[in-house]
Amino acid sequence: MSHAPLVLVDGSSYLYRAFHALPPLTTSKGLPTGAVKGVLNMLKSLRKQYPDSPFAVVFDAKGGTFRDELFAEYKANRPSMPDELRVQIEPLHASVRALGLPLLCVDNVEADDVIGTLARRCAASGRDVVISTGDKDMAQLVCPHVTLVNTMTGSVYDIEGVRTKFGVGPELIIDYLALMGDKVDNIPGVPGVGEKTALGLLVGVGGGLDVLYANLDKVAELPIRGAKTLAAKLAEHREMAYLSYQLATIKLDVELNLEIDQLYPGAPDNAALLELYRELEFRSWVDEVQRQAPKASAAPMPSGGLFDAAPEVDGEEPPIAPSATANYQTILEQAHFDAWLDKLRNAELIAFDTKIAGADPQQAALVGLSFAVSAHEAAYLPLGHSYMGVPQQLDRDQVLAALKPLLEDPRKIKLGQLAKDDINVLARYGVQVDGVAFDSMLESYVLDSTATRHDMDNLALKYLEQRPTALEDIAGKGVKQLSFDQIALEQAGPYAAEEADLTLRLHHTLWGKLQAIPSLAKVLTEIEMPLVPVLARIERQGALVDAKLLGEHSRELGDKLVALEREAFAIAGEEFNLGSPKQLGVILYEKLGHPVISKTAKGQASTAEAVLAELAEQDFPLPKVLMQYRSLSKLKSTYTDRLPEQINPRTGRIHTSYHQAVAATGRLSSTDPNLQNIPIRTAEGRRIRQAFVAPPGYQLLSADYSQIELRIMAHLAKDEGLLDAFRNDRDVHRATAAEVFGVALDEVSHDQRRSAKAINFGLIYGMSAFGLAKQIGVDRKQSQAYIDRYFARYPGVLAYMERTREQAAQQGFVETLFGRRLHLPEINAKNPALRKGAERTAINAPMQGTAADIMKRAMVAVDSWLSASGLDAKVILQVHDELIIEVREDLIDQVREQVRPLMSGAAQLDVPLLVEVGVGANWDEAH
Secondary structure, eight states, X not given: OOOOOEEEEEHHHHHHHHHHHSOOOBOTTOOBOHHHHHHHHHHHXXXXXXXXXXXXXXXXXXXXXXXXXXXXXXXXXXXXXXXXXXXXXXXXXXXXXXXXXXXXXXXXXXXXXXXXXHHHHHHHTTOOEEEEOOOGGGGGGOBTTEEEEETTTTEEEOHHHHHHHHXXXXXXXXXXXXXXXXXXXXXXXXTTOOHHHHHHHHHHHTSOHHHHHHTGGGGGGSSSTTHHHHHHHHHHTHHHHHHHXXXXXXXXXXXXXXXXXXXXXXXXXXXXXXXXHHHHTOHHXXXXXXXXXXXXXXXXXXXXXXXXXXXXXTTBOOOOOOOXXXXXXXXXXXXXXXXXXXXXXXXXXXXXXXXXXXXXXXXXXXXXXXXXXXXXXXXXXXOOOOSTTOOOOOOHHHHHHHHHHHHHOTTSOEEESSHHHHHHHHXXXXXXXXXXEEEHHHHHHHHOTTSSOOSHHHHIIIIIOOOOOOHHHHHOSGGGXXXXXXXXXXXHHHHHHHHHHHHHHHHHHHHHHHHTXXXXXXXXXXXXXXXXXXXXXXXXXXXXXXXXXXXXXXXXXXXHHHHXXXXXXXXXXXXXXXXXXXXXXXXXXIXXXXXXXXXXXXXOBOOOHHHHHHHHHTTOHHHHHHHXXXXXXXXXXXXXXXXXXXXXXXXXXXXXXXXXXXXXTSOOEEESSOGGGOOOSSHHHHHHHHTBBOOTTEEEEEEEESSHHHHHHHHHHTOHHHHHHHHTTOOHHHHHHHHHHTOOXXXXXXXXXXXXXXXXXXXXXXXXXXXXXXXXXXXXXXXXXXXHHHHHHOHHXXXXXXXXXXXXXXXXXXXXXXXXXXXXXXXXXXSHHXXXXXXXXXXXXXXXXXXXXXHHHXXXXXXXXXXXXXXXXXXXXXXXXXXXXXXXXXXXXXXXXXXXXXHHTTSOOSSXXXXXXXXXXXXXXXX
């Protein structure tokens, strides 16, 4: 007699995945619901696929397990569960039960072990089992009767599938994990053995750990990188390898007092579901239950699974509808191109996109372009695909020459998704794109910077209810992923055309929403879009870096790190691994007897940086050395070692990438390298800035807004005391010190000014009396007294803060002076910590966001003047409140005289915007 398969759902795995992968959803009361929504969608889909199966949703329960007894550091690296996720567990469990689905949580047992036990018991009786999970550890359970289904990706893994995925069969998965370890669960593995090495060892010796350790003499002959030293390393860490094997092994004999027949779902509890769905504000599901529709009629998800649930739009949760029949074309003939060229010339708006053979728009070759001029109709124009058997493509130079007048015409309105990168790609081919009036990424960002991530996948899902084709689906994943020029045109064409089509359709939806809020439409058209070509030019220009100077600095840092390591050993009285929290904890707390300030989630004494800093403040010598070691080590690995590797071989410069749609407040961020985080308060950090140099015959000019956020606060708060200090060009920190400490201006001490500075900036960022006390070295009572005196002297600031909290709670967002909005979904949260955090953000965001808007306006003004003037001067960097301009030496005075008023005039405040200008041969000298 055949039976429907047992379906086992790894609920804990999907809870985390839904939380991190889906855009955040919250109710009107501030309760997070995104993870609940995602998991329930997945469960409904699975039930539709297996309507007659026994079914169990398994979650991790409270309490330690046998693995914690084996290895105290097991899962120690995992951060504590975010509060926003923790509050979703109870409603999720309640919803699962109300749906009639069996839910299992076994105390002191991980979900993996419950699933493993049930799967083995069922398989032993000859019944099939389907395990729904995204956890690779589960691959060890696969056998003739057990199959894994990754509901997130739609992947199905039987025995052959596991072998294809991992390179070894299910019987060697535990050995594989034991050798390479698992950072997520803190399974140590063998140091230096990664996926490739682990696979090479197991395949090379033809067996698992036992076979491997019986044949260590053969390891040196294996075709593995570093094979000659591997045997010694394996021998040294044999005990750790076998411990890792135990930790990675899923138990198959957990005592479970239930039978498989007890796992058939029951009827849903509609009354409970109604109450839950109303509380969670899942309105379409409320309607569904009220209509008493059968459970199986819930709208199924297309293949892809868990993450096919569209986030709420305007309070509703519409199902994902398939796109209309699309007309996507691939252009290979001249006549076809000519026809599309006519379409582009006659179009009111052109959506366009470039495809490159790599990820770096500053270096990768152009492979093709895609265009759309009307919804559901788009074309891909391949120009550089180079795989074996590729059809003849049109000549790239001739095509670009034909497109150049169109793309460079400022009157021909264009649209992109992250158009800055497309502009940079085409600039390398002599096409200076102009007329880019819209960018769907920026439209989404301006509409609501916190509602979703602003990439194509999330935007199409949220606003068009469509899941785009994933690049991984046509190019593969990981190290084996094909570059775009290697993808067959049969797949590349529809993929690229779809992106142009979605970009156009997103614009029609998003621009309509923005036009309904005129202030946001102005932020897009007057701030963000004019900045796009400016950032593109800055990225293309790049910054000159002295690699030799960085190399010398790196060697010196290496020597200092060695010296600090020796100093740490001397203090500890023994050698130890400075990077090992476990070894460091033994030294600090057991050997040296330092006080335990805080503990990890596992109850271990913490060695986190904040803890070391507090111990260092108490004059313990080893924490001081460790803080220095960590600081210098980070500088070396992040900057002095890495920056020379990031120099573009074509230009000899470093080209950072600026991001407009990341920081919620509107500030720019940068990556590859991240220039925002180079420290400037230490000599070692400033030395890194010294490596950013001007070429011969040029100098660097630094133009930096002085105390811009404090000046904005004075403007917003309308406080006469602060306004007077700034209007009369007084030292605002000294003025605050005089008010708070009750002394004359000329009697303010250095320490009093330092404390006043901490108060001025601390209040902007919502610092508590406790935090201020810690920063300036007084007790909490004294700190609170300082804050009270500050508000008594500057009552306008307190009134502004109270007014802003009230407005944020009422309308759910705050605004900058220019109308940019920052939405605060947790401003009315029941959780006090979430609500207080949102209130702090509400107070700070108008200042930080206004500062960001002012800087962006200044960048556009400076770039426009430089472009119009034709002077030999170019902006090369923007960091925080500072612009760096590379200027020919004889033009320094002319540029300085013009840049200062351009930047100070970027906004009209009740106090002057002060711009400090410096000049030097390198960034540090100029600043």
